[in-house]
Amino acid sequence: MQWMGLSDQNEGRLIATFLALLFLIVIRRIILFLVNRNTENIGVQYHWRKVTSYSSFGIWLLIVAGIWFQGFRSVSTYLGLLSAGIAIALQIPLTNLAGWIFILWRRPFSVGDRIQIGELRGDVIDQKIFMFSVLEIGNWVDAEQSTGRVVHVPNGKVFSEAISNYEEGFKYIWNEIPVLVTFESNWQKAKVILEEISVNHDQHLSKATEEEVRAAAGKMMIFLSKLTPIVYTSVRDHGVLLTIRYLCNPRKRRGSEEEIWEDILCAFSEQKDIDFAYPTQRYYLNHLEGKSGARAEPDKSNQSDK
Template structure:
């Protein structure tokens, strides 16, 4: 009582206000203790990083909500007073905090609709990367691409407001059947045995993608229950096309989004090794002819006609 009287005398704070401040601080301390205790139990029992992250975020949001409810009940005597108070401030908040409210609505959309989750590789606007965090007002990407080729990390993180999910398209590398199509174009000269080259490319491609094709078929079956995804075939294929400087053999195959560069690297190395064993197969590249006398140029022109 002496402390309460001293605070009232020197600070001019009524006893009722002092009690509300005390109980508010007590409630916050108790909730923080309970949250830390619950997180310790979760981290002790769950070792998977992704599951730990989901639990940590879920516990944080629950305790923030409980804190708001408990403190509101302490400071607002009756429930209808709280409803009146909430109605008065909501109009002002809607105008003054338009962007944060949109971002909060975006977070609810991400939690309910789940166009992407933590761990997914996505692209939104000009940014692409792996989702490493989703919070109430923004989500965070570990950036890929940009000045780095083949979808590898740049080392930067990008924070994007949640409200962008309502106005920008999102490209998800993992949703669906969790695989993407990749293509490698190999061009051989017209003088090369392109059919032999095609057989070599096919054997190399089958070697590196056989197991993945089988798993993709199972994933596609599951994905078709949720999305209208249909492919006639998931097996690798090689397309033949004539270009101005040679015969283009394009390998098309499935790969995991985060292993596009590593699979392409392995395939290219084996192609180089195999082609080096055959004298009748040569890589083609764009060339130019320069004539140093007019007669030679005219003769070549006539033959071209």
């Protein structure tokens, strides 16, 4: 007996298609029921709704293809297409799962490390199968201090974004503090003062950093010939720039800058021949203020003839 002009074979295929759809809907409902009963996290519930929806639809399409097209009767072909369909339907979750395996295997970072991935910087505070969580630093907050926001990053980002680890190799970073003094200041004395201040703040780090660099050199091509602070000299439009370069703990960067700046302010306040430089405007009379061998001849055009 034919129904709606369909042959018995097509009727059977139609019924099988409907039953497959019904079966997948029931399975999806059961999975969502179990998820909702075990967690009240709206994000987790949403994630499972999306995953089960895409997965059910992809599997149903493959089942329909197996029912209606004879070419899919080959078991090996069918299983291959089924695997491909599942991979496509679950592309993002599978990528995140692969990223999780990569993180565990290669360990580009661990929980507690301070990292930068893409434009995001922060401390890794949690690691899960599909994502890891970062306590954000920087952004609108200066000196890379915490913003208080927790950012969840899909594990798959490790394949597409560059990762910077502040603590891999050895747990210190180079920091620089620029100090600008006027051209008229005794910049040589200022440089000596800055060197003394930076060395005083670095004494407790020197031995520890040497040991860590030595240990890191056995694992990676990390060679640092100079670990002690240094002050570089350069010239800017408004004066002589003295830049302090020193090692510091990345989590104590702002505190170390504060301590060094307070010592600089106190030291310079006692010096009569050192002034900070800043954008200003002044008149410079070369024939009066210039060096004796580099002075211009005074302009006599404005002098009246007697």
